[in-house]
Amino acid sequence: MAATNGDLVLNTTAPSSEKTDLFPISTDNDSSSSPTAHAPEINLDTDPEKQRSSSMASDLKTLDTALQSLSIDASDADEAYSFLRSHPNADSITQDALHILQDPTKTRRLLRKIDLTIIPCLMFTYFLQFLDKTTISYTSVMGMRQDTHLKGQDYSNVSMMFYVGFLAAEFPTQWLAQRVSRLGKYLGVNIMLWGVVLASMAGADSYAALMVQRTLLGIFEAPVAPILVLIIAMWYRKGEQGRRVSFFYVCNSLTMVFGGCVAYGASFTHSHFASWRIFFLIIGLITILLGFTVFMVLPDSPVKASSFSDAEKIAALIRTKDNQSGTQNAKIKMDQVLASFKDVRVWLVALSVLLTSIPNGGISNFSSILLTTFGYSSQEALILNTPGGAVGVVVVLLSGYLSDKWNDRSLVMLICLLPTIAGAGIMYGLDPTGIPKHHSKGWLLFASYLTGTFGAAFMLLLAWNASNLAGHSKKVTVNALTLVAFCTGNILGTQTFQDSEAPGYKSGKIAIIATLTAQIGVCFALRYCNDRLNRLNRERLAGMSEEEKEIMREKAAYSDLTDRENPFFVYTH
Numbered sequence: 001m002a003a004t005n006g007d008l009v010l011n012t013t014a015p016s017s018e019k020t021d022l023f024p025i026s027t028d029n030d031s032s033s034s035p036t037a038h039a040p041e042i043n044l045d046t047d048p049e050k051q052r053s054s055s056m057a058s059d060l061k062t063l064d065t066a067l068q069s070l071s072i073d074a075s076d077a078d079e080a081y082s083f084l085r086s087h088p089n090a091d092s093i094t095q096d097a098l099h100i101l102q103d104p105t106k107t108r109r110l111l112r113k114i115d116l117t118i119i120p121c122l123m124f125t126y127f128l129q130f131l132d133k134t135t136i137s138y139t140s141v142m143g144m145r146q147d148t149h150l151k152g153q154d155y156s157n158v159s160m161m162f163y164v165g166f167l168a169a170e171f172p173t174q175w176l177a178q179r180v181s182r183l184g185k186y187l188g189v190n191i192m193l194w195g196v197v198l199a200s201m202a203g204a205d206s207y208a209a210l211m212v213q214r215t216l217l218g219i220f221e222a223p224v225a226p227i228l229v230l231i232i233a234m235w236y237r238k239g240e241q242g243r244r245v246s247f248f249y250v251c252n253s254l255t256m257v258f259g260g261c262v263a264y265g266a267s268f269t270h271s272h273f274a275s276w277r278i279f280f281l282i283i284g285l286i287t288i289l290l291g292f293t294v295f296m297v298l299p300d301s302p303v304k305a306s307s308f309s310d311a312e313k314i315a316a317l318i319r320t321k322d323n324q325s326g327t328q329n330a331k332i333k334m335d336q337v338l339a340s341f342k343d344v345r346v347w348l349v350a351l352s353v354l355l356t357s358i359p360n361g362g363i364s365n366f367s368s369i370l371l372t373t374f375g376y377s378s379q380e381a382l383i384l385n386t387p388g389g390a391v392g393v394v395v396v397l398l399s400g401y402l403s404d405k406w407n408d409r410s411l412v413m414l415i416c417l418l419p420t421i422a423g424a425g426i427m428y429g430l431d432p433t434g435i436p437k438h439h440s441k442g443w444l445l446f447a448s449y450l451t452g453t454f455g456a457a458f459m460l461l462l463a464w465n466a467s468n469l470a471g472h473s474k475k476v477t478v479n480a481l482t483l484v485a486f487c488t489g490n491i492l493g494t495q496t497f498q499d500s501e502a503p504g505y506k507s508g509k510i511a512i513i514a515t516l517t518a519q520i521g522v523c524f525a526l527r528y529c530n531d532r533l534n535r536l537n538r539e540r541l542a543g544m545s546e547e548e549k550e551i552m553r554e555k556a557a558y559s560d561l562t563d564r565e566n567p568f569f570v571y572t573h
Helices: 048-069 079-086 090-101 104-139 154-180 183-203 207-221 224-235 238-249 251-266 275-297 310-319 334-342 344-373 378-384 386-405 409-430 441-468 472-496 506-541 546-557
Strands: none
Touching: 079 090, 079 310, 090 104, 090 310, 104 154, 104 183, 104 207, 104 224, 104 238, 104 251, 104 275, 104 310, 104 344, 154 183, 154 207, 154 224, 154 344, 154 472, 183 207, 183 224, 183 275, 224 238, 224 441, 224 472, 238 251, 238 386, 238 441, 251 275, 251 378, 251 386, 251 441, 334 472, 344 378, 344 409, 344 441, 344 472, 344 506, 378 386, 386 409, 386 441, 409 441, 409 506, 441 472, 441 506, 472 506
């Protein structure tokens, strides 16, 4: 970005310890006063209301100075910049927004409104995505393989085609979503389309039909995770993002409970219409209905949230300004796209996603089949999958909470990987050939539940992206690359479970152990990179005055800079 009229030119970040809140939320209580002291006389110099008004005036002046002195074309700036600059009543509305943020009760009310507006839509979306792509795992033991004449590696190939479609569509769909700049609407349309495809799978009668339908399912589900990460980054502070990502990601585990129960119930139906066809049809129709709900309800961004007043919109923008990551920008900036591919941390994240997705590709598609190899019937396998979902619920929610509380994504990830490595080791040791060792049936079931803990790793990587990237084109590119790695890993994962090795699936179990062990080393590399960038920026910012920092920080918040261009961006482990 050209350095004009005081624009930023540094390209590293400041540590969290140096972050200054220009719009502090104050209270009327003076914590330093003695409870037994006489109340002092209130004068104009110490009157809290006067101090609050003075602080608001100072904050408003700083924001106005930064926006007025920022020399940037509106198409290059963040969406929030245009909204703040062009609003006909900008001063009065901004004052109303500051009143909200300086009143703790009103601030909590605003956050509650954001949560109730955003989180249910994200949860519905992710619930449907994971349920819809894993329906094939349930139907695989409900007669689908026999009715569609799948043989040998056919089932693995059908499972894989979802990720092939996903992979092919990822970059195009993300750049299209950026150009449309209507994330809620774009997401809702894609949900309805994949619901139609899923419902049509009830009529599948051949290997070729399933291959085409699974590919289309992958194409329409491709935009989901990156868009949800962008939405979280728009609306929430960094210290709130881990929990909010966990709120929607936990739906992966909830689908195991819901899907297992529905599939178990459907398996008892007796009609000329096969139970697996009923299952596809029911889930597909539910998806179409909820997709329409998301289309109508989910806001595209804080600026375009019709259910929020203008003051609430500005308050939502100001409360997240210290993220230094902005909201969105419809212009695709090739310099940011190229910068993404030059950032070593981006490739480390892609490698992390690849390594954690290989086990996911195997476990999510073969979990029911594995349970049948442990000695359980097909119907028992459907219902026994549900406790594994409950394990996932606890692990994901706890991981999201701890990652925010400790301000550390990678440490929590390490903790989540270890039980899965142990679980895969137990499965390999007690059932290497598909004939469980004596009295090992219960231990193998326990091991299968242990393998559910690693799912939180991908959730934490999504939260890592939300907290460690800035510049809308860079965020879109990195999130797309993240999902490309996710698809690649899942494709490889489905192929680690070879039909020639059934029912033992040795290679699949070994792959889980090997990839997650390698991921431990990548976690430490990511921590080192972020520590180094924060240290460099402490040194860069040390030579600036506080007044310079305040003005430049405000400019940076709305300039759509990348994290590496912005000296005030704070990286999280």
